[in-house]
Amino acid sequence: MTGQPPRPLLSVDEITVAYxxxxxxxxxxxxxxxxxxxxxxxxxxxxxTTLLRTLAGALRPRHGQIWLDGKRLDxxxxxxxxxRGIATVPEGRLVFPGLTVEENLQLGAISRRDRxxxxxxxxxxxxxxxxxxxxxxxxxxxxxxxxQQQLSIGRALMARPRVMLxxxxxxxxxxxxxxxxxxxxxxxxxxxxxxxxxxxxxxxxLEIADRAYVLSVGRVVTxxxxxxxxxxxxxxxxxxxxRAR
Amino acid sequence: MVSxxxxxxxxxxxxxxxxxxxxxxxxxxxxxGVLGMLNFAFGELVTITAYTMLFLANHGAPFPVMAIGGxxxxxxxxxxxxxxxFRPLRGASFVTLLFTSFAVAELLQNVFRQAISSxxxxxxxxxxxxxxxxxxxxxxxxxxxxxxxxxxxxLVLLTLFMRRSRSGIAMRAAxxxxxxxxxxxxxxxxxxSLAFAISGLxxxxxxxxxxxxxTAVQPTTGFxxxxxxxxxxxxxxxxxxxxxxxxxxxxxALEVFLQATLPGKILPFAQAVALLIVVAILYVRPQGLFGxxxxxxx
Numbered sequence: 001m002t003g004q005p006p007r008p009l010l011s012v013d014e015i016t017v018a019y020x021x022x023x024x025x026x027x028x029x030x031x032x033x034x035x036x037x038x039x040x041x042x043x044x045x046x047x048x049t050t051l052l053r054t055l056a057g058a059l060r061p062r063h064g065q066i067w068l069d070g071k072r073l074d075x076x077x078x079x080x081x082x083x084r085g086i087a088t089v090p091e092g093r094l095v096f097p098g099l100t101v102e103e104n105l106q107l108g109a110i111s112r113r114d115r116x117x118x119x120x121x122x123x124x125x126x127x128x129x130x131x132x133x134x135x136x137x138x139x140x141x142x143x144x145x146x147x148q149q150q151l152s153i154g155r156a157l158m159a160r161p162r163v164m165l166x167x168x169x170x171x172x173x174x175x176x177x178x179x180x181x182x183x184x185x186x187x188x189x190x191x192x193x194x195x196x197x198x199x200x201x202x203x204x205x206l207e208i209a210d211r212a213y214v215l216s217v218g219r220v221v222t223x224x225x226x227x228x229x230x231x232x233x234x235x236x237x238x239x240x241x242x243r244a245r
Numbered sequence: 246m247v248s249x250x251x252x253x254x255x256x257x258x259x260x261x262x263x264x265x266x267x268x269x270x271x272x273x274x275x276x277x278g279v280l281g282m283l284n285f286a287f288g289e290l291v292t293i294t295a296y297t298m299l300f301l302a303n304h305g306a307p308f309p310v311m312a313i314g315g316x317x318x319x320x321x322x323x324x325x326x327x328x329x330x331f332r333p334l335r336g337a338s339f340v341t342l343l344f345t346s347f348a349v350a351e352l353l354q355n356v357f358r359q360a361i362s363s364x365x366x367x368x369x370x371x372x373x374x375x376x377x378x379x380x381x382x383x384x385x386x387x388x389x390x391x392x393x394x395x396x397x398x399x400l401v402l403l404t405l406f407m408r409r410s411r412s413g414i415a416m417r418a419a420x421x422x423x424x425x426x427x428x429x430x431x432x433x434x435x436x437x438s439l440a441f442a443i444s445g446l447x448x449x450x451x452x453x454x455x456x457x458x459x460t461a462v463q464p465t466t467g468f469x470x471x472x473x474x475x476x477x478x479x480x481x482x483x484x485x486x487x488x489x490x491x492x493x494x495x496x497x498a499l500e501v502f503l504q505a506t507l508p509g510k511i512l513p514f515a516q517a518v519a520l521l522i523v524v525a526i527l528y529v530r531p532q533g534l535f536g537x538x539x540x541x542x543x
Contacts, residue, residue: 056428082430094425096418103414110415111430159430 007070009034009194010055010163015064015074017047017054024050026218027064032163037185037195039205039226042215048198049091051215052165055196056088057081068162083111085162089169093152097141101132104140104151108158118158125154146177153184163194170201182208206230253383255505261389263497264396265454269474270481270489271403272447278420278484279440282342286326286349287474288467290319290445293353294452295462296361299368308371316449323445324438350467357464365463368456392454399450400490403443407486412439420484476523482533491535496523
């Protein structure tokens with residue numbers, strides 16, 4: 001990873017986002033290049049989820065702009081953001097519990113028209129996640145947490161996103177499952193996916209990320225290559241947590 | 246004891262009344278599931294179906310044309326209702342939407358009164374409906390038979406649509422978690438319009454069947470259907486589509502059973518007795534007979 005890529009795929013330019021009178025993000029900027037894993041770190045309430053929700057079109061920035069591959073993205077609705085190439089793996093996974101595994105995946109492709117390709121990709125996903133293949137006809141609500149996380153990621157993949165946003169994919173999962181999910185994310189990057197990852201699990205996130213931004217109280221307080229951040233004092237200074245056990 | 250013949254006839258009656266209630270409850274539940282709103286103007290869709298049938302009959306249309314025209318009018322009216330009255334209030338509170346739907350119902354009833362008549366008008370239906378067919382030793386009314394058949398067919402087709410089609414899956418997703426459905430790409434406006442269209446379709450089909458029984462229409466014709474739809478969907482667990490169907494058949498069966506078994510003196514109060522039983526059920530199971538625990542609706 002030497003040299004600066006010509007233009008970032010996703011560019012967030014000085015956005016300010018507020019919930020009524022409460023400002024959650026103050027002029028946040030960040031860039032994600034094609035094929036990168038970028039982590040956004042920070043304590044609770046730093047504005048990480050707000051950032052992802054804004055990128056996904058669920059919130060509108062008061063100021064600032066969001067660009068995806070040279071096109072304005074701010075101010076559009078979530079269903080339009082998906083069509084432009086932003087897919088979200090939301091916090092808490094949020095699979096549709098009453099829909100089957102297969103229907104959840106079909107729904108992930110709701111923005112697409114190419115039915116033949118969708119079929120083939122669902123089969124491809126089932127060979128990538130054999131456990132989901134076994135449970136294709138089961139309601140998603142009957143899956144374990146780790147399986148639901150796989151499904152949520154699979155659902156996002158079905159939209160063929162340019163950038164995938166992941167909100168706390170390790171939340172509430174057993175350590176061994178967290179390891180599997182992060183191995184999967186690394187694998188996805190190997191296949192050319194671009195990921196923007198919000199995580200509380202700083203250690204794990206910095207292990208797979210190329211670069212990271214640290215948010216605190218709605219501002220970017222530092223950013224840089226993941227390797228540099230991992231060895232620095234940042235974890236203790238800004239994140240207020242000891243190294244992962 | 247009832248004779249086998251009488252039993253068979255009452256069974257068909259129960260299935261026929263039940264399928265009308267099931268269609269109505271489903272129409273109400275469909276919109277509730279997606280939007281979290283109770284549309285009390287739903288009954289007026291039945292009235293619109295009836296007046297459209299009357300209008301077409303006055304212009305010499307045969308019954309099938311009246312029926313299709315009536316259903317079509319209900320679908321269009323339902324979509325327009327959402328566009329004009331509810332869409333501008335998207336995101337408003339439950340109570341706001343509820344009162345808006347009362348206002349729409351009231352407004353439409355007054356339009357019917359002013360533009361048509363406040364008196365009941367007869368809607369001509371084929372005399373064939375009054376006949377009975379003989380199956381072995383059993384005589385069964387043609388209309389209940391048709392009603393049960395149409396109702397069952399509509400329910401099966403709707404189930405297939407909700408299960409198999411992409412739009413059906415999107416609607417089910419939206420009724421489980423609207424915000425997440427949008428996040429994966431389900432278009433909010435489209436899925437809401439579709440919910441109202443299907444709701445109108447169900448009101449229309451149920452309306453044709455209802456009017457075939459009552460053979461008359463007046464501005465307040467929608468009142469009983471909306472009431473039965475509401476009761477049936479509450480029994481089934483509001484927003485639960487399978488529950489709505491089950492609740493409809495349960496309510497239909499209960500009313501027919503009470504009509505058949507209550508002693509003559511109490512018979513005029515059959516509906517009241519039915520409601521009492523419903524209240525007793527809801528006292529024990531507030532989430533409805535088939536509903537899951539009440540889930541928070543955001």
